[in-house]
Amino acid sequence: MINETRKILGEASLPVTVTTVRVPVLISHSEALNIETEKKLTAAEARQILAGAPGVEVVDDPKACRYPLALDAAGKDETFVGRIREDESVACGLNMWVVADNLRKGAALNAVQIAELLVEQGLL
């Protein structure tokens, strides 16, 4: 996961540390993600950036008990993100919760999207 992340982002030395846990859930992987950035982003700015990102849907209204859930993501194509908060323990940090259907975006859908991209780019 560390080396794949570096390869895809084209950042060969990006510090990434991972703890992987199997939980008694049938479909969808969830991730508690903490990032540190060069430039300060407020939670509102991060929310806005992610709301405009391809393949991402922001679900972030804890007062209404709305955040990404494994059960809700199952069968869907989007990657859902919520619980976007500033990490006060560092100057420029963010916390968030990321959920997607591991069989779809995590596997089959991404593979078919690559096939579609091959067609689009005239490579097939």
Add this chain to the structure above:
Amino acid sequence: MGKQYNVAVVGATGAVGREMLAVLAERNFPVANLRALASCRSAGESVDFGSKSATVQELTPDSFKGIDIALFSAGAAVSKEFAPLAVKAGTIVVDNSSAFRMDTEVPLIVPEVNPHALKEHKGIIANPNCSTIQMVVVLKPLHDAAGIKRVVVSTYQSVSGTGKEAMDELFEQCKLIVSLQGDRIKPSVYPHQIAFNCLPHID
């Protein structure tokens, strides 16, 4: 009508293979002919392809004749053996296994993140690990906006990532627990009981 392609799915009876067939049909990928391939154990079985079905054929070195694109999800050993044979037959391979992900000759692609890397392919394109894909889709726009310096992540991964046998194991263990026979649980897919538990180790 645009060009249509001969498509093979390798590992067509697995959890991901079946999902690949469903997604190809749902998104109306321009399929001329579909070839569903799997081990000899599954040959002759029928798999759904949208409203149609396909009969599974045994995967052999000759399976790729006339195939334009093959989606592999049958594990790293199968990919290592058969993906190069497919490429030799003129097929482009999209491989969901770990076999080629870190190969410097093989692009590792998430379409929302690094579509530009696709053109460097030499016949094989790797599909990243499921946990990586959903993370980089979120990291990329934040990286572009603010420059990511460090990433700390904990995953909470479902059992379907292991396969159908793991989903069955979770169901069976839950059934034993609710019928007060939890002491009869004998884990086989995972080294420990997965029901009502968290296992902090994934290969």
